[in-house]
Every structure is written in C-alpha cells, then in structure tokens.
Amino acid sequence: MARYILKRVLYMIPTLFGVAAIIFLMLRVVPGDIVELKLRGDGAAVSQETIDAERTRLGLNRPVHEQFAEWMIGVATFDLGKSMWTETPVIDEISNRFTLTIQVAIMATIIAILLALPLGIISALYKDSWLDQIIRLFTIGGLAMPSFWVGMIIILTLLNVFNWLPPITYTPIWVDPIANISQLIWPALAVGYRYSAVLTRMIRSQIIEVMLEDYIRTARAKGVFERLVIGRHALRNALLPAITVLGLEFAFLIGGLVVTEQVFNLNGIGRLFVQAVTKNDFTLVQGIVMLIAVIFIFTNLLVDILYAYLDPRIRYGGK
Amino acid sequence: MAVTAATPPATAPIPKKRPPVILDFARAQPLAAFSMFFIVSLIIASILAKWIAPYDPFALDFGVMLQPPSADHWFGTDNFGRDVFTRVLYGAQTALMIGILASFVGCMIGGVIGVVSGYFSGRFDFIVQRFIDVMLSFPIIVLAVVAVAMLGKFLVFGVDLNLVIAIALPIVPKVARVVRASALTIREMPYIDAARASGFSPMRIIFRHMTPNVFAPFIILFAAFVAQAILLEASLSFLGLGVTEPTPAWGLMLSGNAADFYREAPWMIIFPGLAISVTVFAFNLFGDGLRDYLDPKFKL
Numbered sequence: 001m002a003r004y005i006l007k008r009v010l011y012m013i014p015t016l017f018g019v020a021a022i023i024f025l026m027l028r029v030v031p032g033d034i035v036e037l038k039l040r041g042d043g044a045a046v047s048q049e050t051i052d053a054e055r056t057r058l059g060l061n062r063p064v065h066e067q068f069a070e071w072m073i074g075v076a077t078f079d080l081g082k083s084m085w086t087e088t089p090v091i092d093e094i095s096n097r098f099t100l101t102i103q104v105a106i107m108a109t110i111i112a113i114l115l116a117l118p119l120g121i122i123s124a125l126y127k128d129s130w131l132d133q134i135i136r137l138f139t140i141g142g143l144a145m146p147s148f149w150v151g152m153i154i155i156l157t158l159l160n161v162f163n164w165l166p167p168i169t170y171t172p173i174w175v176d177p178i179a180n181i182s183q184l185i186w187p188a189l190a191v192g193y194r195y196s197a198v199l200t201r202m203i204r205s206q207i208i209e210v211m212l213e214d215y216i217r218t219a220r221a222k223g224v225f226e227r228l229v230i231g232r233h234a235l236r237n238a239l240l241p242a243i244t245v246l247g248l249e250f251a252f253l254i255g256g257l258v259v260t261e262q263v264f265n266l267n268g269i270g271r272l273f274v275q276a277v278t279k280n281d282f283t284l285v286q287g288i289v290m291l292i293a294v295i296f297i298f299t300n301l302l303v304d305i306l307y308a309y310l311d312p313r314i315r316y317g318g319k
Numbered sequence: 320m321a322v323t324a325a326t327p328p329a330t331a332p333i334p335k336k337r338p339p340v341i342l343d344f345a346r347a348q349p350l351a352a353f354s355m356f357f358i359v360s361l362i363i364a365s366i367l368a369k370w371i372a373p374y375d376p377f378a379l380d381f382g383v384m385l386q387p388p389s390a391d392h393w394f395g396t397d398n399f400g401r402d403v404f405t406r407v408l409y410g411a412q413t414a415l416m417i418g419i420l421a422s423f424v425g426c427m428i429g430g431v432i433g434v435v436s437g438y439f440s441g442r443f444d445f446i447v448q449r450f451i452d453v454m455l456s457f458p459i460i461v462l463a464v465v466a467v468a469m470l471g472k473f474l475v476f477g478v479d480l481n482l483v484i485a486i487a488l489p490i491v492p493k494v495a496r497v498v499r500a501s502a503l504t505i506r507e508m509p510y511i512d513a514a515r516a517s518g519f520s521p522m523r524i525i526f527r528h529m530t531p532n533v534f535a536p537f538i539i540l541f542a543a544f545v546a547q548a549i550l551l552e553a554s555l556s557f558l559g560l561g562v563t564e565p566t567p568a569w570g571l572m573l574s575g576n577a578a579d580f581y582r583e584a585p586w587m588i589i590f591p592g593l594a595i596s597v598t599v600f601a602f603n604l605f606g607d608g609l610r611d612y613l614d615p616k617f618k619l
Contacts, residue, residue, distance in 0.1 A: 018453035026469050144600035146550050148557055149573060149592035152581075156588060159581050255458030259554045263578075273461070274558055277468045289465065293456040 004308050008301055019293040020075045020286075024068055027282045058084055071286065080287040085279050090287035093272065098291075100170055101261070101268035103180075104188050105253050109246070111192030112199055119196070120203025120242075125230070127208060135200065142197025147256045151190035151263040158186070168265060187264045191256045195249055202245045206238035213237075240311055247303030254292055344612055351608020354601040361598065365411035374402035376409045376567045385584045395586035397572075398579075403586060407594045409567040414598060416478055417486065417562075418549035425487035425548070426541045429494025434533060436495065437502025438525050448499075451492040459489035463551055467560045482561055486551045490544050497540060501533045535613040542606035546599045553595050569595045 055061045059070075074081055080090035123135040158164050166183045173180040210216065211234055219229045258270035269288060276284040338346075345352035364371065373393075380400035388395045394403035436447040454462070466485035473481040505511065506529070514524050555561030556570030564571065572591040580587055 014449065015452050015456060018449065019456050022453055023465070026465055140600060140603060141596070143603055144546070145596040146553055146557075146570075146592070146599075148554065149588075149595065152573065152578070152588050152592065156581055156585050160585065252458060255460040258458075258460050258464070259557060262558060274464065274560075277464055277560070280468070285465065285468075289457065289461055292458060292461055296456050296458065 001308065005305055008304055012297055012301055015297060016294065017072070017075075019297075020072060020290060021068075023286050023289045023293075024071050027285060028064055028067075075290065080290065081283040083276075083281055083284045085276075085281045085284070090284055093284060094269065094287060094291060097268050097272050099172065100184070100266060101254070101257055101270065103173065104184050104191070104257060104261075104266070104268065105250070107184060107188035108192035108195055108253055109250070111188055112195035112249075113246075115192070115196035116199035116203055116242075120200045121207065121230075121235070123200070124204045124207035124211070124238075135204075139197040139200045142194050145194070146259070147191045147194050148259040148263050150193055151187060151260050154186050154190055155263070166264070170267060183264075184266075187257070187260050187266060190260055190263075191253055194256060195253055198249055198252075199242060199245060203238065203242050206241050207234055210234050210238045240307065243303055243307055243310075247300045250296065250299045254295065344608075348608035348612050351605050351612070354605040354608070357601045358598075358605060361411055361601075362415055364408060365415055368405075368408045368412060372402075372405040372408050374405040376401065376405045377565055385580065387584075388586055394590040395584065397584070397587050403572075403590055406567040406572060407569070407590055410569040410572065410591065410594060411598070413562055413566060413568040414549050414552060414595070417483055417552045418545045418602075420478070421483045421486035421548040421552070422490065422541055422544040424483060425490025425544060426494050426537060428487070429491040430498045430530075430533065430537050430540075432491065433495040433498025433500075434502045434525055434529050437499040438506060438521060438529060440503075440506075444499075447495075451495055454489075454492035455496070457489070459547070459551065460554055462489040463555060464558070464560060467555060479562065482552070482555070486548050486555070489551075490547065494537075494540050494544070497536060498533050501536045502529055505529050505532050539606060539610045539613060542602060542609055546602035546606065549595065549599055549602070 052061070059067060071081070078091075080094075082089050083093050086093065119135050119138070123132040126132050155165070158166070166186055167179055168183075170183065171179040216229060216233055219233050220226075224233075254270070257268065258273055260266075261268045261270040262274065269291070273285070273288045273292075275281075276288060341352075378401065380396075383392070383396050383400045384398055386392050386396040386400075392402050392404065394407060396402055397406070432447065432451075436444045463485050466488050467482060470481035470485055472479050511524060511528060514528050519528075552561055552568070553570030553573075556568045557574045559574060562568035562571055569591040573588060578588075
C-alpha cells in the first residue's frame with residue numbers, strides 16, 4: 001500500500017509542474033497586459049514613460065524565461081506572488097474567498113450523494129419500471145440544465161412564490177450557522193443537482209452490470225436473502241467506480257461554481273477568477289488556476305488511494 | 320437415391336432487403352430518433368430565422384417593454400421591447416453554429432492525437448499522455464475562460480472563431496483519451512499486422528486502416544460534445560466572455576439585464592434557459608441512443 005501511494009505521489013509532481021508551466025505560457029501570449037488596462041483603462045492620457053515604468057516595476061519587461069523561472073520557483077515554495085492589480089499577495093486574495101467556495105462545494109457534494117445513492121439504487125433494482133423512467137428524466141434534466149440557470153430558477157421561485165431572498169452578505173459558518181446556510185444552500189443545490197445526475201447514472205449502470213455477475217447468481221443459488229445479496233454482494237462492488245466519478249466531478253463542481261457564484265452574487269474563488277481574467281491580472285489568474293488544478297489532482301489522488309484501499313485488486317495488480 | 324442435396328430448395332428465403340439505416344435506427348432507438356428530428360428541425364428553423372421569426376431581433380420598441388407572453392409575443396418581450404421568441408430563435412443560430420463547430424474541431428484534433436498516440440505507443444505515447452493528464456487537470460470552464468482571454472476575438476462571417484477554439488480546447492484531451500483506448504485495441508488486430516507486414520507507412524496505416532475503425536466512438540463523442548460545447552458557450556456568454564451584445568445568444572440573454580427583472584419579467588429568464596436545456600437534452604439523448612445503436616459496450 002505504501003509503495004502504491006508513493007508511486008502515485010511521485011507521478012503527481014511532474015503533472016503539477018506541467019500545470020504551472022501551461023498556465024504561465026498561456027497567459028504570456030495574451031495581447032495587451034494589465035498596465036495598459038490599469039492606467040489607460042478609463043481613458044486617461046498617460047505617457048509611455050509612465051507605462052514603461054509600471055511594466056518594469058511589475059517585472060513584465062523582463063525576459064519571459066526569467067519570469068517563468070521566478071513563477072516556477074514561487075510555485076515550488078508556495079509563494080504565488082502579488083496580485084498585479086491590488087498588490088496584495090495572491091495567497092491572501094485567495095484565502096479570503098476560499099472558505100466560501102469550498103463550503104459550497106462540500107455542501108453540493110453531500111447533496112449529490114444523498115440524492116444519487118437512493119435514486120441510483122432504486123432505478124437499478126426497478127430497472128425499466130415507471131419509477132426508473134421518472135428518475136431517468138430527473139437525471140437527464142440535471143445533465144441538460146446549466147447549473148447557473150437552475151440557480152436563477154431557484155431565485156425566481158424564492159422571490160415570486162415565497163417572497164423571500166437569501167441574505168446577500170456572507171457570514172462565516174462559525175459566526176452564524178443559520179444565516180450562513182440559508183445563503184449558501186441555494187448555490188449548493190443548483191450545482192449539486194447536476195452532480196447528482198452524473199452520479200445517479202453511474203451508480204445505476206454499475207449495479208445493473210454487477211447484478212449479472214456470476215457471484216450474484218451463486219449467492220442467490222445459495223439461498224441468501226435478496227436484501228443481503230444486494231447490500232453485501234452487489235452494492236459493495238458497484239459503488240467502487242462511483243467513488244472515481246465523485247473525484248472527477250469535483251473539478252466539474254468548481255467549474256460550475258465559476259458561473260453559479262455570479263448568479264448568487266457570492267464573493268468566492270470563481271468570481272475572483274472571472275474578475276482577474278477580465279482585468280488581465282496574470283499573477284492572480286495563475287494562482288487561482290493553480291489552486292483549482294491542485295485541488296483536482298489531490299482529490300483524484302485521494303480517490304485513487306481510497307479505491308486501492310477498498311479494492312485490493314488494484315493494490316496488487318500490475319497496473 | 321436421388322441427389323438433391325446440391326440443388327437449393329425451390330422456396331429459399333429471398334434475402335430481406337435491409338431497411339434504410341435511418342428507419343432501423345428509429346425502430347431501435349425511438350427517443351434518440353425523435354431527438355434527431357428535433358435537432359434537424361432546430362437547425363432548419365435557425366437557418367430560416369430571418370424569414371420565420373415574427374420580429375426583428377435587434378429592433379428596440381419601448382412601447383412594448385417587459386410584456387408578458389401573449390399571442391403577439393409568444394415568449395414576452397425584454398426591457399428594450401425586443402421579442403424574446405425571436406431572440407431565442409436567432410440564439411439557436413449562435414448556439415448550434417458554435418456548438419457544432421467547436422465539438423467538430425475538438426473531436427478532430429483530439430481524435431488525431433488519440434489515434435497517432437495509440438499507434439506509436441512507447442515514449443511518444445507516454446509524453447502525449449502526460450500532456451493530456453495536465454490538460455485534464457483543469458476544469459473545462461477554467462481552461463475555456465483562460466483561452467478566451469488569451470485569444471481575444473476573431474470574427475469570420477459573424478462567428479467568433481477564437482471562441483470556437485477556446486471551447487474546443489477542453490474537448491481535445493477528453494476525446495484523445497477515449498480514442499486512444501479504442502486505437503490501442505485496434506492496433507492489435509491482425510489486419511493492422513498485415514498492413515505493417517506489407518510495408519505500409521505508419522501514416523497510411525493510421526489514416527487508411529485505423530481511423531475508419533474508430534469512427535463509431537468518434538461520432539458518439541461528437542454528438543455528446545456538441546451538448547457540452549453549447550453549455551460551455553452559454554456559460555461563457557453568461558459571464559460576458561463569449562458572444563457579445565447585440566448578437567442574440569441564450570447565455571447572454573440570461574446575463575446582465577435579465578437578472579434585474581426577476582420579479583417583473585421572469586419570462587426573460589425562463590425561455591432562454593429552457594432553450595439551452597431542451598437543446599442540450601436533445602443532443603444528450605441523441606448521443607446516448609447513437610451509442611446504444613452503434614456500440615453498446617462503449618463507455619464515455
């Protein structure tokens with residue numbers, strides 16, 4: 001097991017550096033930089049000298065390979081530099097908003113699991129029944145509706161039917177849990193719905209596949225109660241791949257939040273990211289994308305380890 | 320004893336004429352066939368938008384601002400008095416054009432990378448796969464947003480080609496991964512060995528012998544990723560990074576103005592969103608049906 005984990009962690013390092021390199025290179029081909037936008041953005045007449053001075057101060061005039069080396073060393077030492085716009089360290093900008101985003105992401109995951117487990121199991125066990133058809137409709141809907149629109153429909157309903165809107169200002173959960181949850185549950189629902197749809201389909205197809213296996217027939221032939229057959233033999237095997245989907249979809253989730261935060265006026269990472277992109281704030285964009293990629297890579301690492309822990313075939317197998 | 324075994328029986332069953340593919344598909348996958356019918360109608364309607372739309376999508380008419388749906392304005396009007404139904408219809412042009420184009424570009428590039436990488440394997444494959452690992456570590460929308468900012472605008476016949484590329488970019492690694500897996504199994508087929516033994520060049524083997532055989536997964540991926548591309552275009556336009564005003568686009572119709580009229584004009588939010596959902600729904604259903612029809616074991 002330790003060997004397996006070590007191998008996975010070692011594999012991760014080049015991927016992380018690849019991510020850092022690609023973000024950097026993508027942003028350096030952007031035409032026009034922050035300085036033009038910052039000083040001339042509101043139409044002010046600013047001399048070329050001032051612009052050049054500002055470029056030099058921000059280090060944008062230095063050769064690309066020097067900037068690249070600095071960024072890579074920064075990444076390796078957990079120093080993501082300063083925002084080019086506000087001049088505050090990127091780490092501070094991000095951590096201010098990180099708790100909000102991660103809380104919504106975790107709530108959405110919980111909602112997704114709570115929905116997907118029963119729905120997936122029911123639709124697999126009553127395959128092709130009317131119940132299965134309804135659940136199928138529910139999941140295809142989840143895949144088709146953009147989560148930001150689901151969010152808008154939620155607001156629309158709350159406003160027009162219940163005459164109520166969630167609080168606008170963010171309160172940390174440890175200050176006032178009720179105010180916090182009554183604000184964040186809605187975006188979590190909007191994003192979690194889509195997430196649950198993916199998961200439900202996965203669980204359904206896995207259970208259906210597993211139910212055809214020989215060992216299920218054997219268990220039934222032995223006279224094991226159907227409930228035990230399903231609970232102990234089928235579910236255990238069927239839910240394993242669902243864990244992988246859980247990890248993969250976590251990245252999707254953060255992606256969904258980039259747009260959904262906009263709908264709910266939440267000041268999270270996603271909003272910060274869009275602002276940073278429109279302002280050409282390279283260091284901030286790099287920092288956020290790096291963070292999101294790191295979260296994605298680590299979730300998948302955790303999922304792989306968990307998977308290997310639960311399924312010895314992977315630990316000992318040649319793969 | 321008469322020798323009759325050699326002569327065929329007089330009443331040999333006449334080989335049945337195979338029904339046209341499209342009918343066979345409709346019989347096997349009625350829901351998918353219906354989706355296909357819907358998609359084709361939507362494509363035709365969006366092409367003919369100029370002639371069948373009841374109003375001008377750009378004409379401002381402050382006399383009929385924020386009208387609820389009625390016989391005159393099926394989907395109501397927006398805060399500039401523009402007809403929402405007309406704009407949804409024109410929005411289909413944008414969505415389908417960008418969605419289909421982006422999915423095609425993404426699947427083509429991803430497909431070529433996948434087949435080539437699967438054929439050569441070894442060190443070349445290893446490097447390509449690590450690169451794909453890296454690309455897959457970015458959530459698709461994050462990659463698309465950065466690409467949009469990076470590329471700027473490049474309009475050709477009113478279509479922002481750079482937006483198409485930005486949406487295609489996150490599709491490439493996903494397609495490459497799946498197509499490579501198919502290519503790996505095909506590579507072990509005897510007919511590839513035969514081609515290699517005949518001294519054909521790798522290029523010829525890849526494009527003449529392998530590519531046609533990954534066509535089924537390719538077409539399934541293409542249909543599935545049109546849905547993704549439409550969603551992505553709507554999201555980008557919603558964020559103000561995709562299609563820009565006054566071009567009618569579904570995501571754009573939901574951003575900015577619409578959000579100010581939650582109470583006064585919910586139809587401004589409901590209909591464009593429904594248009595996105597129904598279209599994506601149709602493409603998903605079509606893609607699923609196509610998979611079950613062409614290659615039931617294929618996993619996306």
